[in-house]
Amino acid sequence: MNISVVGTGYVGLVVGACLAETGNDVICADVVESKIDGLKRNILPIYEPGLEDLVERNQQDGRLSFTTDISKAIASADVLFIAVGTPPDEDGSADLQHVLSVAREVGKHMTREMVIVTKSTVPVGTAKKVATEVGKSARFPFHMCSNPEFLKEGAAVDDFMKPDRVVLGVASAFARDVMAEIYAPFVRTGNPIIFMDIASAEMTKYAANGMLATRISFMNEIANLCERVGANVDMVRKGIGSDSRIGPSFLFPGPGYGGSCFPKDVKALVRTGVEMGMGLQILAAVEDVNERQKLRLGEKIREAIGEDLNGLHIAVWGLAFKPQTDDMRDAPSLTLIDDLLSAGATVCAHDPAAMKEARHRLGDRIQFAETNYDALTNADALVVITDWNEYRHPDFNRVKDALRRPVVVDGRNLYDPEKMREHGIRYYSMGRTTVEHAAPERVGEYA
């Protein structure tokens, strides 16, 4: 099948490469020339495990090509995926200008009956708006499909190749048949394609991200409460996660959710509620809790070394919003770094993948270290903010020796508080109090 993908970012590139891998002829188009030039030479604009191989192989085999010529991509497509960005507008709603500008081009340049797929995360009603724009100049029949993407950055290729489910919102048998054929190779193990109406597919993506963000904010509040009452959130997490109605994933406390999806999708859903005359109270609270949570690491540093951070130097391990990606959009590390710098501290940071992106965003506002140990030199505290595997088992003697004060603030609960105590490190983590709240004689009373 001839497939074109307009928008070659995290989603568009993964979608294009994976669809080429299953034998389709795929053109990926983007307006950013430098990105397309790089991709033609197999230089990827993003870090995503497994993607480079896929791009190189499929480009070599002639199934995958890149262009800045959007009209050419449209003209040769039986199926066109729109995967451009939908950033938040000033009022929090999804900004559809890129989606609709692609739609305007589609009508002008299509050369055959086609399926137009909205892959970008877009509010209910967007497929209709796209259809209206296309219809203004279309000379061939077209069929809309809403196909929200559920891939996780850091595991995007795997997620696309082996999806839990594929959601397809369609309004015609033509679109249904074409999309079923495209996705057949990805659901051979029996995971379902769920067909539904277009509005429900559009809503499904927002509801999924809203639910996941809710779990994160819920657990962050529970973690904060655990600290107050002397409970251990790791135990609580295991205790509730083993209940099959709850399940174990997305129960880890941390420095607040970030990335390109949860913050903007929660905002957009809240905004849709406002537009429909109903406040979405739970999601509004989820956002508030998250904003507060992003300040928790700064609070913990102050708890550890005092309110006045002026002139202090802080080491930061991790900049990306999560491991296995270089994406720093809305990363909690940015909130922490702003907080530290405005308090007069200096920062030296390390990240295995996001240093280039961080340099681009932060310039010389902070220092960057070649290795995670280099970042520790003369630091008054270490803050761990992204749970990269390589931070999980550091040499704590080396950590302690390099730091000016033996203070570690861990936003991801990577380390064992008892072991940290044995190493002589003052250790602060999330939802695991370091203070003994239950006096021994009281324990006897409960026994």
Ligand code: NAD
């Ligand atoms: P991105 O910013 O990485 O990529 C978007 C690309 O679209 C950019 O390369 C940009 O240059 C290009 N673009 C913008 N306007 C264009 C136009 N008129 N013509 C051609 N190209 C154009 O964004 P992303 O992370 O890939 O997200 C894309 C969409 O997918 C968003 O709606 C997002 O919410 C959704 N989504 C993202 C993820 C994720 O993990 N990143 C997961 C699921 C869904």
